[in-house]
Amino acid sequence: MDVTRSKFALEEYKMSRPLDLYDVTIIGGGPAGMYSAFYSGMRDLKTKLIDANPELGGRMLIYPEKMIWDVGGVTPTLCGTLIKQLVQQAKTFDPTIVLGEQVSRLQKQEDGTFILTTESGQRHWTRTVIMAIGYGIRKMAxxxxxxxxxxxxxxxxxxxxxxxxxxxxxxxxxxxxxxxxxxxxxxxxxxxxxxxxxxxxxxxxxxxxxxxxxxxxxxxxxxxxxxxxxxxxxxxxxxxxxxxxxxxxxxxxxxxxxxxxxGMRSDFGPIREWGLNMGEWTAEVSGTMATNIPGVFAAGDFVDYETKVRLIAGSFTDAALAVNSAKLYMEPDADKVAYVSSHNSRFKEKNRALGVVEDA
The missing domain is CATH 3.50.50.60 (FAD/NAD(P)-binding domain)
Incomplete structure (x- = not known):
């Protein structure tokens, strides 16, 4: 095999597509998707989030007036207020956010990257995918x-x-x-x-x-x-x-x-044709949130595993695990987890903007 020609062909193949390559593309804008976007920024990854709804919030949009009691460190908070806080947090590192677009097709490329195509024909190029789609497209009965x-x-x-x-x-x-x-x-x-x-x-x-x-x-x-x-x-x-x-x-x-x-009527649509190991409502994942498709990870209500915690708080842990796995999939020698915010250099400038003076 001519390795030089093979590398040249690969580069030519990449350049032939007028798409911007992202490290992580998150499908779904509920709690798991939004926290994935935030944590992906902590890991210094180029991030995109795509959601079929016209606004972020996922299933939480159904009950904005309900009080949420079970998020650690958060006093009883109106769901609508919590959504606003999650949206603000998700935008911390300026991810690209695409709303009102339902992803219908996943294609793995020769170089291991993925092309995601929406129902409207939009195409998105990414190195890894995190699926945070809950129970699919949900409509009120x-x-x-x-x-x-x-x-x-x-x-x-x-x-x-x-x-x-x-x-x-x-x-x-x-x-x-x-x-x-x-x-x-x-x-x-x-x-x-x-x-x-x-x-x-x-x-x-x-x-x-x-x-x-x-x-x-x-x-x-x-x-x-x-x-x-x-x-x-x-x-x-x-x-x-x-x-x-x-x-x-x-x-x-x-x-x-x-x-x-x-109740809700849910439909995963063409996602069932992607080759994921899925049950009726959930996808099977490993303890690191990896699906059976290399490079595709999942989080939140969409996943099922032995110790799964079906709380908003549990979806945050799923999200961090999925992002860490995506990072290691692309960079096997990378740190296994992000540095906590108190010691993470990505927050120094943001802390100064808040007027926080850190110890030397």
Whole structure:
């Protein structure tokens, strides 16, 4: 084999593509993706983050008004506030961020790099990939009543953006998971009346929150479902008919607002065709967050391994492990982890900008 010609051909091959080569490209803009972007900067890697949503936050965007209690060192914080803090942190080292683009194709090149192609045809060239895609493209499960969509611009809601919108109103919540129970508890002291309708007898939320809801003034209707929506003006819902699942009875309730939380429908789309070892909802990874495709790593809700911790805090650890693995994949002799921020030279200038005077 002519090594000189081979090297020349490789360089010619690289130069023929009008793309900017990144060290790490992160797919997904939730907590794992955003922390990956930050930590990748700590490791002095040229970083890009691509997310299908028009804004960063991932699944957290669904419940901006919920309080987050379980992030280490962070006092109870509104989810919306935590998103803003994570976005600010993710941008610390100025990664390239591409929003509103869904990655649909992964192609490994002759030189070991990857070309990622989005549904719109955009192409992204990278040495490694970190997949932080959660449970894939997630969409709210809609209320399956004909004509319900006409009320989505008025008083039919699939998420709670601002609790104050419901102050003094008669609110009906349809659903039985964590979010439905949390919203019932949060609105109980704000709304004039809260009714929660769930098609099962038992709720799927955390026991403590369910117990709190059942002991409050929330009107709990189990083994029931929303059957009909009624409107006098054709624009807003004024009444809701609920019926028992076995058809024994029905009841009509006056409402000012309806909140539906019937869970999410998720789809990984063409990602299932990339050759990853995947189960129904997660990808198999090693303890270093490596997938079965060399150069492709993963973090957050998308991964599964024996000691996996499904908390936002756990996704941060996944992210750091994935970035460290990507660094070592490209540079086997590199330090195994980043220096902590108190001793990391990448923060010296940033500390000075904050007015922090460090010891000599």
């Amino acid at each position: 809609k209320l399956e009543i004909e004509g319900a969509d006409r009320y989505e611009v008025t008083n039919l809601h699939y998420t709670v953006q601002e609790l104050e919108v419901f102050r003094g109103k008669k609110v009906l919540i349809s659903g039985g998971g964590d979010s439905a129970v949390d919203w019932a508890n949060e609105l109980e002291s704000i709304a004039a009346r809260v009714t929660i309708v769930h098609r099962r007898e038992e709720f799927g939320g955390h026991e403590r929150n369910v117990a709190r809801m059942r002991s409050s003034s929330v009107d709990v209707r189990t083994s029931c479902l929303v059957d009909k929506l009624h409107s006098q003006d054709g624009e807003t819902i004024g009444q809701v008919t609920i019926s028992h699942v076995d058809g024994n009875f029905e009841d009509t309730i006056d409402v000012d607002a309806v909140i539906v939380n019937h």
